[in-house]
Amino acid sequence: MALLKRELYRQVRGPEVTQADRCTLVFDTDTKSLYVEREVTHLDAKVGGTIDYQTATMDIADYLKQGGQTAGHRELWRLLKTLFKESGESSEAIE
Structure with missing residues (x-):
């Protein structure tokens, strides 16, 4: 399985x-699916180096509907606008 990934957001x-906290846009070339993967890691050095690591995947629409506009949201919107940028050769209108 080949996964193509592009980081949208990272905060430490x-x-x-x-x-x-890191969000990544992922394209699975085998299943032809495009989604956002969010990884959250919590390291507490006070409690013997305890690490809590969680990964969740979500549909792009669900990610964009989440509350607030993070840097990840803005980067994803920028990428989507680039993909669907009107080129003058297209007869379809972009609204």
């Missing part, structure tokens, strides 16, 4: 309690 907060 720390230092004693480190939290990382």
Whole structure:
């Protein structure tokens, strides 16, 4: 299975309690599916180096409907606008 990935957003907060949040646009070349993958990691150095790691996948529309407009949302919108940019050769109108 080949996965093509493009990072949309990454945020790391720390230092004693480190939290990382990353969103990636993923295209699975085998199943021909396009989705957003969100990885959240929490490292607590105070409690013996405990690590909590979670990964979730979601449909692009569901990702864009989430509350707030993060840098990841803005990057995804920018990519989508680039893909569907009117080129003058197309007879379809983009609204």
